[in-house]
Amino acid sequence: MRLFRIYVDGALFYHPQLSKLAVTEAKVEEDAENIDSLTLSAPYNHPYLSSIIPLSSVIVCKKGSETVFEGRALDEGTDFYNNHTWTCESALAYLKDSQQPPYNYKGSLRGLLEHFISEHNKCVEAQKQFTVGEVTVVDNNDYVSYSCSSYSQTLEAIREKLLNTHGGYLRLRYTAEGKVLDYLSDFTEASLQKVEFGKNLTDVKITYDYTERVTALIPLGAKITSADYEGNEVETDERVDITSVNGGRNYVFDEAAVEEAGWIWAAEVWNDVALPGNLLKKAQARIAELAKGITGMELTIVDESDTGADISDIHARQYVYCSSPPHGIEGRYLCIRRTRDYLNPSGNTITIGASGVKLTSLSAKQNRNLNSLEQQTEKLGDIFGKVESITESKMYRTELVMEGMSIFRDKDQMSKLSCRVFSWDKDITAALPDSAFNWHRKSGNAETDADWDGLHKGKKTITISTEDVQDNASFFCEVTI
Numbered sequence: 001m002r003l004f005r006i007y008v009d010g011a012l013f014y015h016p017q018l019s020k021l022a023v024t025e026a027k028v029e030e031d032a033e034n035i036d037s038l039t040l041s042a043p044y045n046h047p048y049l050s051s052i053i054p055l056s057s058v059i060v061c062k063k064g065s066e067t068v069f070e071g072r073a074l075d076e077g078t079d080f081y082n083n084h085t086w087t088c089e090s091a092l093a094y095l096k097d098s099q100q101p102p103y104n105y106k107g108s109l110r111g112l113l114e115h116f117i118s119e120h121n122k123c124v125e126a127q128k129q130f131t132v133g134e135v136t137v138v139d140n141n142d143y144v145s146y147s148c149s150s151y152s153q154t155l156e157a158i159r160e161k162l163l164n165t166h167g168g169y170l171r172l173r174y175t176a177e178g179k180v181l182d183y184l185s186d187f188t189e190a191s192l193q194k195v196e197f198g199k200n201l202t203d204v205k206i207t208y209d210y211t212e213r214v215t216a217l218i219p220l221g222a223k224i225t226s227a228d229y230e231g232n233e234v235e236t237d238e239r240v241d242i243t244s245v246n247g248g249r250n251y252v253f254d255e256a257a258v259e260e261a262g263w264i265w266a267a268e269v270w271n272d273v274a275l276p277g278n279l280l281k282k283a284q285a286r287i288a289e290l291a292k293g294i295t296g297m298e299l300t301i302v303d304e305s306d307t308g309a310d311i312s313d314i315h316a317r318q319y320v321y322c323s324s325p326p327h328g329i330e331g332r333y334l335c336i337r338r339t340r341d342y343l344n345p346s347g348n349t350i351t352i353g354a355s356g357v358k359l360t361s362l363s364a365k366q367n368r369n370l371n372s373l374e375q376q377t378e379k380l381g382d383i384f385g386k387v388e389s390i391t392e393s394k395m396y397r398t399e400l401v402m403e404g405m406s407i408f409r410d411k412d413q414m415s416k417l418s419c420r421v422f423s424w425d426k427d428i429t430a431a432l433p434d435s436a437f438n439w440h441r442k443s444g445n446a447e448t449d450a451d452w453d454g455l456h457k458g459k460k461t462i463t464i465s466t467e468d469v470q471d472n473a474s475f476f477c478e479v480t481i
Contacts, residue, residue: 002064002305004342006040008051009058013042017442019472020047023343024083028061028069030316030338032169032187036090038069044082052076052086058127059088061342063313067174068340091179092172094128095120095155104147110135112144113162113183120154130172133180137168140281144272165272171317187334190319192312195301195350197324203300204327214266214290216253219283221273240273242280252283254291266290297329298351302397303340314338314350322352346397397422398479411466418461419477434458436480443473 006014006026014023025041038061042049051057054073061069071093073086098120105112114132121129146161162168162183171182195201221240225233241250253263268286273279299322305313314320316338322329333352340348399422404415419437420429439456441449456462464475 002066004061004063004068007060007062008048011048011051013048013051013059017472017474019469022046025085026061026342028338028340028342030340032317032334032336035092036069036071036316038071038088038090039085040073040088041083041085044078044084046084049084054086059086063342068313070174070179090172091128091174092170092181093155094124094130095158096153097128098123098154099151100148100154100157101151102147102149106143106145108142109137109139109144109162109166109183112146113158113181116154116158117181130179130181131177132183133173134182134184137162137166137183137185139166139272140275140278146272165270169317187317187319189317190332191314191321191335193304193314193320195299195314195320195322195324197326200302200304201299201322201324202302204324204329205298206327207296207298208293209296210261210293212290213257213261213264213293214287215257215261215264216251216266217283217287217290218251218265218267219279219286220267220269221276221279222271239269240276240279242276242283245276245280252280252287254287257291296351297333298349300347300349303345303348313340316350320350320352346399398477400477414463414465416461416463417475417477419479421479421481429460432460432479432481434460438478438480439475440478441468441473441475443469 003016004014004026005012005016006023012018013021014026015021023040023042023046025039027039029037029039031037038059040059052059052073054075057073059069059071059073060067069088069090071088071090073088075087077085079085100116100119103115103119105115110132113135117130117132144161148157152160158170163170168183168185169187171184171187173180173182193200219242223235224238224240225235228234242252243250246252251265268283270279270282273282301314303314314335316335318335319332320335321332324330335350336353337351338349399420401418401420402415403418404413417439419439420427421432422428435458437458437460439453439459439462441452441456443449452468
């Protein structure tokens, strides 16, 4: 199993098998459309509390050899028990530290991104520098023309001149040679894990937000230029529109959405589009998105990599196959966001893109299921067989409950550890025999650990003391069902 560790400026800050380097929270939130974040908390007696300096210290989280987060702390706070908590942002935020000088650029999209990164690298430390990797976003003409007469923050310049006009995503990769920034039209990586109802899916939340829904869109392109009285080419206040290629109409609309919700108008500007035909294509693709509204699906899952399976994690920026017939979910979806609590993985969630799921189709599926049960009672035996097959594939999980101290500092301290077993969300601990529970200790001394294990077989609850921990030890319970 790949261990999760945290380093601060290259020094070990957290290790799951070192009680002196304990933390109370380590939650990473990955966001394909924004900057990843980390919430980190440590107890008051952690020996390296003072080593984390906001905006200065480099905080790196690793799972095995893979870097799952790198960034810096933004702030520090304490609670009633003097636990210290830091909110951290990923290395992508380093692009907020530099300013782009005034520029006049003409060329490809890749060249523009390379220009921004080059200017950024000139004025920041080596730790904050990037190289440009893959660029798969394309412009129809492979040529853009942008200028700016004032200074602008690098990240905002990238968003304004690239993301807002051409779409796509930024992806940060950590390599042996340094940080690589990709600009992708879409993600191509697919997770090896599947999320399936009845196996590793524990909860589903579907939200439909129509507050940003648009049914008709007026697209506007680049400003039209004309010659002044001296023959110089100057910009006018008029912009390219689509009337010449769209039957005289300066707008596009979604007929089904208008029929359902009425006319809801918006206008959008593409400063780099000078041809009406290209502007029409962009507008048609855009209205197809806006007419749907925003659908979000948050899935609470069990990541198989947390169970010790030799399989890679599910990450944001991956496509994940998800299947939950009762919720109308079936297919490959982009994982937009991923919340991962490395100390308490039972609450881990993924948020997936769900433009293909509609409330009407979901309701229709549920109604068909209900009608089938009401009108075809003679097939009860078949239905029972299907339910039984789902029950056979049910998911078990264990939960350790501690009463007392998690860190022993003095002699004669004791804590009680109990192992609870759940089938789905039902606690089945009492139904299992004591012989199914076998406790194990890992202290680095295999011989004494084996003796300790032999004394703690067949118990659902055990008591551990300072003598059991000695210098450092971790405990877990193996349940045989």
